Amino acid sequence: MTPLLSLSDIAVAFGGVQAVRGVSFDVRPGEVHALVGENGAGKSTLIRVMTGAIRANSGTVSIAGQPVERPEPTRMRALGVAPIYQQPALLPDLSVAENLAFGLEQGRALRRIDWRARRARATGLLARVGVSLDLDRPAGTLRMAEQQLVEIARALGTQAKVLLLDEPTAALTDVEAARLFTLVRGLRADGVGCVYISHRLEEVMALADRVSVLRDGRLMATLPIGEVTRDGMVRLMVGRDVDMGLGAPPLATGDSVATPKDVLTLRDVSCAASRIAGVTLRVAAGEIVGLAGLVGAGRTELARVLFGLTPADGGSIAIDGKARAIRTPAEAVRLGIAYVPEDRRQHGVIGAMSVAANTTLASLGRVARFGFLDGAAERTTAQRFVGEFAIRTPSIDAAVGTLSGGNQQKVALARWLATKPRLLILDEPTQGVDIGAKAEIHRLIRTLAGDGLAILLISSELTELLGLAHRIGVMRGGRLVGELARAEATEERLMSLALGHTPLPVRAQQPGHEARLA
Numbered sequence: 169m170t171p172l173l174s175l176s177d178i179a180v181a182f183g184g185v186q187a188v189r190g191v192s193f194d195v196r197p198g199e200v201h202a203l204v205g206e207n208g209a210g211k212s213t214l215i216r217v218m219t220g221a222i223r224a225n226s227g228t229v230s231i232a233g234q235p236v237e238r239p240e241p242t243r244m245r246a247l248g249v250a251p252i253y254q255q256p257a258l259l260p261d262l263s264v265a266e267n268l269a270f271g272l273e274q275g276r277a278l279r280r281i282d283w284r285a286r287r288a289r290a291t292g293l294l295a296r297v298g299v300s301l302d303l304d305r306p307a308g309t310l311r312m313a314e315q316q317l318v319e320i321a322r323a324l325g326t327q328a329k330v331l332l333l334d335e336p337t338a339a340l341t342d343v344e345a346a347r348l349f350t351l352v353r354g355l356r357a358d359g360v361g362c363v364y365i366s367h368r369l370e371e372v373m374a375l376a377d378r379v380s381v382l383r384d385g386r387l388m389a390t391l392p393i394g395e396v397t398r399d400g401m402v403r404l405m406v407g408r409d410v411d412m413g414l415g416a417p418p419l420a421t422g423d424s425v426a427t428p429k430d431v432l433t434l435r436d437v438s439c440a441a442s443r444i445a446g447v448t449l450r451v452a453a454g455e456i457v458g459l460a461g462l463v464g465a466g467r468t469e470l471a472r473v474l475f476g477l478t479p480a481d482g483g484s485i486a487i488d489g490k491a492r493a494i495r496t497p498a499e500a501v502r503l504g505i506a507y508v509p510e511d512r513r514q515h516g517v518i519g520a521m522s523v524a525a526n527t528t529l530a531s532l533g534r535v536a537r538f539g540f541l542d543g544a545a546e547r548t549t550a551q552r553f554v555g556e557f558a559i560r561t562p563s564i565d566a567a568v569g570t571l572s573g574g575n576q577q578k579v580a581l582a583r584w585l586a587t588k589p590r591l592l593i594l595d596e597p598t599q600g601v602d603i604g605a606k607a608e609i610h611r612l613i614r615t616l617a618g619d620g621l622a623i624l625l626i627s628s629e630l631t632e633l634l635g636l637a638h639r640i641g642v643m644r645g646g647r648l649v650g651e652l653a654r655a656e657a658t659e660e661r662l663m664s665l666a667l668g669h670t671p672l673p674v675r676a677q678q679p680g681h682e683a684r685l686a
Contacts, residue, residue: 169196169197170232170233171194171195171196171230171232171233171361172195172196172197172231172232172248172329172330172361173194173195173218173229173230173231173249173330173361173363174192174193174194174195174229174230174233175191175192175193175194175214175217175218175227175228175229175230176192176227176228176230177190177191177192177226177227177228178190178191178192178193178214178217178224178226178227178228178229179191179224179225179226179227180210180213180217180222180224180225181225186385187210187213187385188210188213188214188217188224188385189210189384189385189386190227190386190387191210191214191227191382191385191386191387192387193214193380193387193390195330195361195362195363196361197359197360197361198356198357198358198359198360198361199356199361199362199377199378200352200356200362200364200375200376200377201361201362201363201364201376201377201378201379201380202363202364202365202366202372202375202376202378202379202380202393203215203363203364203365203379203380203382204365204366204367204369204372204379204380204381204382204401204405205381205382205383205405206383206405206406206572206603206604206605208384208572209382209383209384209385209405210382210384210385210386211334211365211382212334212365213385214382215251215332215334215363215365217229217239218244218249218251218330218332218363219241219244219245219249219251219332220236220239220240220241220242220243220244221241223239231247231248231249245326247329248326248327248328248329248330249328249329249330249332250323250326250328250330250331250332251323251332251334252316252319252320252323252331252332252333252334252336253319253334254334254335254336254338256312256315256316256318256319257319258307258308258310258315258318258319259307260306260307260308261306261307261308262306262307263303263304263305263306263307264290264294264301264302264303264304264305264307264310264318265286265287265290265303265304267307267318267322268286268289268290268293268294268318268321268322268325269286269289269290270322272289272322272325272326273286287303289325290303290321291303293321293322293324293325294317294318294321296321296324296351297317297320297321297324297347297348297351298317298344298347298351299314299317299321299344301314301318311463311464311468312510312511313340313344313463313464314463314464316336316338316340317340317344320336320348320351324355328360329360329361330360330361330362330363331352331355331360331361331362331363332362332363332365333352333362333363333364333365333366334365335365335366335367336348336364336366337366337368337371338367338599340463340628342628342629342630342659342663343462343663343666343667344462344463345371349371349374349375352364352375353375356377364376367601367603367606368629369398369401369402369603370398370631372393372401373393373398376393377392377393378390378391378392378393379391379393379396379401381401381404381405382405383404383405383406388404388405389404402603405603405604406603406604428452428453428454428455429452429453429488429489430450430451430452430453430486430488430489431451431452431453431487431488431504431590431591431622432449432450432451432474432485432486432487432591432622432624433449433450433484433485433486433489434447434448434449434450434483434484434485434486435448435483435484435486436448436482436483436484437470437473437480437482437483437484437485438480438481438482438483439469439473439478439479439480439481439482440481441478441481442466442469442470442472442473442478442646443466443469443645443646444466444469444470444473444480444646444647445645445646445647446483446647446648447470447483447643447646447647447648448648449641449648449651451591451622451623451624452622453590453620453621453622454617454618454619454620454621454622455617455622455623455638455639456613456614456617456623456625456636456637456638457623457624457625457637457638457639457640457641458625458626458627458633458636458637458639458640458641459624459625459626459627459640459641459642459643460627460630460633460640460641460642460643460662460665460666461642461643461644461666462644462666462667463628465643465644465645465646465666466643466644466645466646466647467595467626467643468509468510468595468626469646470643471507471509471593471595471624471626473494474494474500474505474507474593474624475494475497475500475505475507475593476494476495476496476497476498476499476500477497479493479494479495479496480494487503487504487505487590487591488590501530501587501589503590504587504588504589504590504591505589505590505591505593506530506584506585506587506589506591506592506593507584507593507595508577508580508581508584508592508593508594508595508597509595510595510596510599510626516576516577516580517568517569517576517579517580517583518568519567519568519569519576520567520569521567521568522564522565522566522567522568523550523554523559523561523563523564523565523566523568523571523579524546524547524549524550524564524565525546526568526579526580526582526583527546527549527550527553527564527579527582527583527586528546528549528550528583528586529583530583530584530586530587531549531583531586531587531588534549534586534587535549547564549586550564550582551564553578553579553582553585553586554582557578557581557582557608557612558578558608559571559575559578559579559582560572560575561575572601572605573601573605574601574604574605574606574608574609575605577597577598577601577605577609578605578608578609578612581597581609581612585616589621590621590622591621591622591623591624592616592621592622592623592624593623593624593626594613594623594624594625594626595626596626596627596628597609597613597625597627598610598627598629598632599628610632610635610636613625613636614636625637630659630662630663631659633657633662634654634657634658634659634662637654637657638653638654639651639652639653639654640652640654640657640662642662642665642666643666644665644666644667644668649665649668650665652665
């Protein structure tokens with residue numbers, strides 16, 4: 169069978185650094201070919217070669233067996249190659265319908281736009297990916313998961329022969345991901361070839377026909393999915409066995425306290441602007457409380473309320489038992505609240521700034537003297553976190569944007585832990601990071617909780633919540649609709665709550681007691 173797309177002996181170097189070394193790869197009609205490896209292994213470079221975004225130093229790119237002499241983005245798209253990147257590339261000030269029209273509508277300048285046809289096509293494409301959105305809504309106001317789905321819908325509209333999916337479920341919940349899998353399987357049945365990049369190896373095992381493993385820019389193996397195990401893939405990726413470090417630590421109780429002290433207590437908290445209504449929740453010292461729910465359920469919105477980005481307009485928030493009105497992020501920081509948001513590149517780190525500058529950005533008062541930055545104190549703080557968090561960087565002066573996703577996430581964590589918080593809010597802390605970095609972040613979360621830090625963990629990966637959290641609350645429609653203790657929680661129960669199939673009221677909890685099903 170002639171491959172739809174093939175790479176032969178591809179080599180790419182950047183400034184003397186060999187990013188890809190003699191890699192051959194192909195995708196066949198009606199096949200899902202997974203491409204896996206740690207961050208920096210060369211996956212994204214190969215995708216850019218496939219799309220024509222960069223030219224390989226050597227090797228050949230072929231479509232349907234015919235070499236493409238000058239691969240470039242417009243030509244590769246015309247040949248049926250459509251990429252869907254982890255970071256959506258929508259135009260933020262244009263509407264959903266206008267973004268979906270790009271690359272799909274043809275015509276001369278000054279032509280009249282057929283708005284009815286445009287909206288009908290946009291509605292149909294969104295329906296194919298299982299989402300309903302306001303077509304007039306600016307794309308920049310969509311959540312990351314919604315932007316990702318719009319990107320996928322636009323790619324489907326091009327009638328692509330080869331779909332390049334780079335971490336397509338990174339911002340999706342399990343329900344949206346399952347919908348995407350159904351869509352990919354349908355495309356495979358129609359003869360479309362899919363290149364699938366994901367750090368979620370369970371997805372690869374469930375979806376792929378073949379898997380290629382990269383390490384340090386080299387192709388380690390290409391195998392039928394039936395001939396490889398998850399652990400086998402990990403060993404090929406990192407050259408060793410990896411312990412994911414799951415399992416919530418025992419609750420920290422202190423030396424003389426029988427039960428852990430509540431750091432955060434919410435009672436009927438509401439925010440009309442964020443559509444949060446009547447949330448009652450508590451997080452104790454040394455406790456990891458997870459928040460599950462579908463995209464748009466209100467998890468991130470609740471985090472923004474707690475951090476003062478969209479202040480609550482009803483109910484009460486107590487920190488260490490004292491009622492507080494959190495109106496700004498500055499007030500939240502003063503109260504000992506730290507927030508690592510889900511969009512690492514936009515809100516977590518500043519890519520052009522150094523590791524040292526990023527690490528101390530939220531705690532400048534601790535590294536300043538008489539209103540001036542103390543460079544020595546900043547460097548000492550940065551070096552300490554680089555060592556404690558095993559941040560892989562050439563130096564603390566390196567720009568954060570040059571680091572891998574997992575190391576950028578560690579810098580984001582370091583920034584907020586430098587403020588010495590009492591409560592740490594983590595929104596999708598392992599989204600888009602490789603298997604090794606994920607294991608390190610999991611171990612770090614457990615260590616922080618073991619040291620007495622209260623942690624509110626928002627994650628779309630149910631296995632992550634089930635493995636780390638002491639309790640898991642489930643949100644739907646801006647409300648907390650249920651809460652499960654670690655021993656009672658299963659993926660099925662959490663999904664039932666998230667989907668509204670089994671509404672379970674949340675019972676009021678006494679400090680030191682885990683939640684129970686009502």
